[in-house]
Amino acid sequence: MTETSVTTDPAAAPSVASNEPIIAIDDLSFSYDLGKTNTLRNISLEIPAGKVTAFIGPSGCGKSTLLRCLNRMNDLVDTAKVTTGRISILGQDINAPDVEAIELRKHVGMVFQKYNPFPKSIYENVAYGLRVQGIKNKGILDQAVEESLQKAALWGEVKDRLDSSALGLSGGQQQRLCIARTIAVKPRIVLMDEPCSALDPIATARIEELIAELQEDFTIVIVTHNMQQATRVSDRTAFFYLGELIEYDETQIIFGNPSIKQTEDYVSGRFG
Amino acid sequence: MPEKSSATDARSVQNPFRSLSSKQKVRDGIATGVFAFFTYFILACVVLILGKITYDGAPVIFQSEAPFVNTDFFSKSPMTLHEFYNEDGEMIRLDKDDFDAYKKANPDAVIRDEHTFSYAGGGILGPLVGTAMLVLFCMVAALFIGISAAIYLNEYAKKGRVVNAIRLAIMNLAGVPSIVFGLFGFAFFCFSPIFPVFTGNPDWEKSLLTIPLWPSDGYLSFQGWGNSVIAGAATLAVMVLPVIIAACEESLKAVPKGFREASLALGATKWQCIRTAVLPYATPGILTASILGITRVAGETAPIMFTAAVASKGKLPWQDTEGSGLYWVSNVLTQKVEALPYHIYTVSGKLPANEALDDMRYGSVFVFLLLVIGFAMISVVLRSRFRKKLKW
């Protein structure tokens, strides 16, 4: 085994052929109680690179659970277990014994439902991911902070107060800061777990606009309760119900003419 | 009755918001009165205690001329008070050192009817220093151990029965009477020969293992700490640990899960996550809780009675030591100390009541009370300040 390099340059990461999916989930079953009951059952889907993929479904359908499987955030739960199947990201089985979750998470970033900047300065929030990788060079950090804030469409609003507390920002700004913090480590994939559920419509629109822009550099997987949001931001949509993947297709099709009745009932707001 | 009820019925039609019946009013009044009485009863107790001690103690500490504070009370250790009549029949009270100086300066002075009162003279410097040392060493040890344990329980250990059992055991420790901690400390820290000291002349009988430390002429001797400030501090630390651990766990739990998740999602290791995204935000809570712990530790008498405290000691711990370097440190730490609560116990409980002792009694208690209230206030102020500052 070679030493893992500290820098996370996307170019350095193994690249995938353009037609190959960046995430391939194959017959995945997942349990929160050591396999007694499966929260996710036999999920198979392939997520294309450079696209926005939305996971929709009623509460408790497993969409957030699946999202958290993708960067192994479920490792935090002692009794969580992948019971069958595998998840390959960039061609590598991420649950293989020689995969380090910490390294995986540098390639697969995550933005959370409740914006959660650290009670530090704006600058330190964005630099956090690089600092934990041991980067101390002020020049590199400065550049990364500016770049990430630019990309997160926040630079103009905060460039004069990088040293003030992140908690002084508005909710929408805090969430964009969290996005900046996530993309500062240059992940290949950005997972978003209901990123707008705590935001007002204007802030939501800003984030959605940002997602459209980030799509150029990152593969985005977004969990959302807001179906209009899924139609607005995503290229492909997966509909989950009771831990199973019901339908996965182009967003246009899922919301225009889904082939499975359950999907149609859910997206058009009928009794399920 | 039927007449009355029909009357009330009629009234109820007229006014749906009519006042309560007189019976209900009386009951309501009685209930209010009982609850209020007991509340004000407690308040009265507090006022009585504080009033009495302040009334008798404040004059000992404060004085009307500059520097307004009785500096002797804080710069001298307890000593014997000499009372006598001089040739003019005036009654004079002098601390032992002043008395010796007086006799030296006036070798032929007339001293009649001399009385001595133990502990009534001097000040409380020794007990203050002793208590400060005990609290300091105790808190250093308790915080280090307590925070480590709390982090392990809250962040690392797998949730389940084992952790709950450990937690329960720790919480049970909080219910153990302090005298039991005293006896435990006495048996464990003072005498079990697993605790080492650096010394020039080891106690060969007690020592389990004595290692000569060449080229100095001293030894590292595993002979127990004996009755000493470090044994007392360790005993107090064990006693306060449950409080510290509970407070630390609470503070750790109060740090939003989002911080941990965000940190880990950015590729931090568990320890990096705890160090940079959890502990900084738990520290204020831990500190405020620790300060409350200090007031508890500072006030305990029983655990130090057997392990550390001595009623009277001529010099401060570091004035009475031999050796240098490690030997000096070891020597300081293995000395007995005077301690404020034990001093109060001695002058109030062990010695016969005596008008000459009153100043020392009330003065000591007053100072002690001020200290405890002071720490409690600091804790309250810190808590409210952090609460305002750190909102997430």
Add this chain to the structure above:
Amino acid sequence: MAHILKNYDDDLSALKDSVVEMGTQALAAMEKAIKGLSTNDVELCYDVIDEDERIDQQEKKIDEQGMSILLRFNPVASDLRHVLSSINICRSLERIGDHAVNIAKRARKILKAGELEEVRLIDPLVLEARKIVSGALTAFSDVDEQLAHKVIEMDRAVDKIHKALSKSLSNKISGGAQPTESLLNVIFISRSLERIGDLAVNIAEDIVFITSAEDIRHT
């Protein structure tokens, strides 16, 4: 299956009812105009012209209902197609109404000019036009994709009859049959009926879009 929001269901079915009602009005207008012609009843023709206002108002009402549903419930999938198609269908129905007015106007002129034997010639076309329009309306109210396809098929017969009719009438005119103007008006009525057939086809295509999400126009 019903929507969780009862209001949503109510509004969708109200929209459908409005479209069906408008369809009935348009069909009735067409039949009335034809009846006026065949029974020499000028009054009926005037009625058709007057009543077209009602059909126009109904179109506006459907537009409002459709817009309100889009606005309030953000319909997706089949609901969205239903609303979009309903709005499209009411356009077609409005034009069927306009053609009924055209027929009525032509009929009035023919009646003014005196009885004309050749009026009988359009009867088969009227029969087909009535069949195709009512077929389209039934297909809409029953959401019947098969019937919709049948309606599209029926249009061929309409076209064929219209072509033959206008050819024979043109021949009569060039052969010197009188009065030319009335004969021309019969040709115009025939053309209107043919156009009504095309509009019924548009409606049928919209119904296919509702049920299968396929856009079969211009294919």
